[in-house]
Amino acid sequence: MPVLIAPSILSADFGHLHDEIASIASADWIHVDVMDGKFVPNITIGPLIVEAARRASQSLARPLPIDVHLMIVEPDRYLADFRKAGADVLTVHAEACVHLDRSVQYIKQLGALAGVSLNPHTPENVLDYVLDEVDVVLCMTVNPGFGGQSLIDRVFPKIEKIRREIDRRGLKTLIEVDGGVKPENAHRFREAGAHVMVAGSAVFGAKDRKAAIDAIRRA
Ligand code: DX5
Numbered sequence: 001m002p003v004l005i006a007p008s009i010l011s012a013d014f015g016h017l018h019d020e021i022a023s024i025a026s027a028d029w030i031h032v033d034v035m036d037g038k039f040v041p042n043i044t045i046g047p048l049i050v051e052a053a054r055r056a057s058q059s060l061a062r063p064l065p066i067d068v069h070l071m072i073v074e075p076d077r078y079l080a081d082f083r084k085a086g087a088d089v090l091t092v093h094a095e096a097c098v099h100l101d102r103s104v105q106y107i108k109q110l111g112a113l114a115g116v117s118l119n120p121h122t123p124e125n126v127l128d129y130v131l132d133e134v135d136v137v138l139c140m141t142v143n144p145g146f147g148g149q150s151l152i153d154r155v156f157p158k159i160e161k162i163r164r165e166i167d168r169r170g171l172k173t174l175i176e177v178d179g180g181v182k183p184e185n186a187h188r189f190r191e192a193g194a195h196v197m198v199a200g201s202a203v204f205g206a207k208d209r210k211a212a213i214d215a216i217r218r219a
């Protein structure tokens with residue numbers, strides 16, 4: 001399975017979002033970090049920016065799917081809005097969902113890919129009875145809230161366990177990793193079994209975004 005690179009626009013210049021998205025045209029997904037100041041300490045963006053990102057993506061020769069990472073409490077209240085704004089993947093946090101199965105089913109009803117994210121300390125077994133329904137497991141490799149943090153090594157055994165379980169069940173669920181991914185460490189995530197690499201500062205902090213994307217892909 002090929003590696004998919006998902007630059008996080010959290011580290012982009014929002015005054016020039018269209019050009020910033022054009023600069024990552026060689027990536028695979030556009031990762032959008034939605035934060036509510038409650039589930040995480042930071043506040044970022046809402047559906048309006050997702051809509052702007054979608055418009056920018058649609059002006060590319062090869063439009064990229066919009067991967068929306070909801071770091072918000074009660075995400076069910078906003079899923080339809082984000083889907084309408086253009087989300088192709090909708091990811092909720094297991095820790096933010098009292099009825100995770102219901103949230104996953106709702107995302108699928110809305111016609112998006114259903115993602116479930118786990119904070120670094122959250123054990124993989126919260127997925128046991130929902131994994132078969134999940135399209136993407138987003139493993140946080142930093143505590144969510146900010147770009148530019150260094151990755152927490154303790155998460156690797158969990159990624160390996162989730163990989164083994166997906167394979168054991170014969171599922172097509174993708175493992176996505178988010179936080180501290182760089183060209184120098186991307187091979188470790190690959191070896192642990194991840195296929196989707198989110199990278200914010202490593203891509204948007206680089207002068208040559210295409211080279212940064214290539215370097216993560218090659219690793
Ligand atoms: C963190 C966000 C990440 C963040 C990654 O809460 O979910 O997507 O933008 O940024 P880097 O790649 O800089 O760690």
Ligand code: ZN
Pocket residue numbers: 008031032033069178198
């Ligand atoms: Zn994210």
